[in-house]
Every structure is written in structure tokens, then in C-alpha cells.
Amino acid sequence: MTGPYDGVLGRKKEKILSVLLTGMPTYFDVATDDLRVSGALVTADTETGRATAIERISIPIAKPTGKEAAEPAEPPEPGEPSNHLEAP
Numbered sequence: 001m002t003g004p005y006d007g008v009l010g011r012k013k014e015k016i017l018s019v020l021l022t023g024m025p026t027y028f029d030v031a032t033d034d035l036r037v038s039g040a041l042v043t044a045d046t047e048t049g050r051a052t053a054i055e056r057i058s059i060p061i062a063k064p065t066g067k068e069a070a071e072p073a074e075p076p077e078p079g080e081p082s083n084h085l086e087a088p
Contacts (some may be wrong), residue, residue: 005038007031035061
């Protein structure tokens with residue numbers, strides 16, 4: 001998943017909980033704080049296809065401000081490390 005860590009499928013959790021508890025419809029505001037990229041890195045045995053290891057990954061994303069918000073980020077050069085993940 002990619003998006004706000006403290007939200008529910010990209011929406012503010014307070015609005016979602018309010019609908020669940022009251023049954024009253026409301027507009028779901030988009031959550032914008034604490035952005036993260038999350039996933040899992042699974043190492044598998046190529047002969048059996050079974051997982052031999054699994055590692056949880058959660059990378060915080062800085063919220064762009066000012067000039068950064070208007071310009072797209074430059075991709076890393078080939079061979080340059082990107083955070084702590086490496087391409088296979």
C-alpha cells in the first residue's frame with residue numbers, strides 16, 4: 001500500500017469511524033499526513049517456490065513543500081542506491 005499511514009484507504013479515519021458508528025452518510029476527506037510506502041520483501045526457494053524469509057518494509061515519504069511540490073523528483077542514476085532498497 002502507498003498512502004497515508006494513519007488513514008483508511010486514503011481517507012481520514014475519523015470520518016470513516018463516524019459513518020461506521022452512527023450510520024449517517026458523510027463526505028470522506030482525503031488523508032494527507034504521514035505518507036508511507038509499505039510492502040513486504042519475500043525471499044523464495046526457486047526449487048520449491050516456498051518462502052524462506054519475509055521482511056516488512058515501510059518507507060516514510062516527506063510531504064513536498066514550496067518548490068518541491070511543483071517539480072517532479074528526479075529518479076536515481078543507475079547503480080545509485082535509493083533509500084535502503086536495491087533493484088534485483
